Amino acid sequence: ADPDSLQDLCVADLGATSVVVNGFPCKPASNVTSDDFFFAGLSMEGNTSNIFASNVTAANVLSFPGLNTLGVSMNRVDVAPGGLNPPHSHPRATELIILLKGRLLVGFISTSNQFFSKVLNPGEMFVVPKGLIHFQYNVGDKKAFAITTFDSQLPGVVIASTTLFGSTPAIPDDVLAKAFQVDQKVVTAIKSKFGN
Ligand code: GLV
Ligand code: MN
Secondary structure: OOOOOOOOOOOEOOOOOOOOOOOOOEOOHHHOOHHHHOOOHHHOOOOOOOOOOEEEEEEOOOOOHHHOOOOOEEEEEEEOOOOEEEEEEOOOOOEEEEEEEOOEEEEEEOOOOOEEEEEEOOOOEEEEOOOOEEEEEEOOOOOEEEEEEEOOOOOOOEEHHHHHHOOOOOOOHHHHHHHHOOOHHHHHHHHHHOOO
């Protein structure tokens, strides 16, 4: 969880550039309005026309500055049939997922390399311990939609495939070939899918 707040509210001033703090500085309280505590971004279905056929819409401190210092955030996850929210981890938060529509296979892998998973139906939940790699895969024949919640205002996300094969600058091919025990041609082929 993020550090406790020392005041009722501290709506992030995302544009403040002169001070560097853990989080964001607060907007002057006299400028704070009800709109700072309201966010409609999760009411809209995300666009799943992409290589993974999934979309994550984030309600974190960057999109919803009223969350600053409050230690919580949420995402909306839309996954088309056969689509995947690819394996990723959140360095700063535990994730709770509740499925609202469709059917999703959800799972994570522990540090002792054990895979834990369930198929969720609407109303059912799963929890992913902080920092562990996890995914959601639509195993139904309809669109799936879930809400995820985090004990951080900015959980961060490390997507396994794009981190390793789409970084800037690129990780040397021989490092990845050695790590995955494949030919460098395989590495080049995977990299080409992720912009490298
Ligand atoms: C799902 O895993 C999410 O990070 O929202
Ligand atoms: Mn996640």
